[in-house]
Amino acid sequence: MAKGASTMEKLKDLWNSQINDEEKWAVNSKLLRAAGLFAGSILLMRNFGDLMAI
Template identity: 60%
Template sequence: MADGVLSVENIKAFWHSQVHDPEKRELNLKLLRAFGLFAGSIVLMRRYGDLMAI
């Protein structure tokens, strides 16, 4: 049977592998930047989209 319990050690190991590995850090920063740009553009269009209409 699969072990479905998340332990604190597993979470710490995952966090450490994602944050401290330089290759994964670069990818995660690119994803974070892309998500931030996407979310920011949604907020911009929802707040000021009527001003941009022709």
């Protein structure tokens, strides 16, 4: 069980290092925004793309 606990600690440290560092957070927020926009555009085109056809 100690191995699993150390893995969780490493994940928590990675999460905190990515969130609490201003420069890393700026890059991560841009990546999250771009991924969200990409996924949203795919969903929009899958649902309403036929309405755009001529």
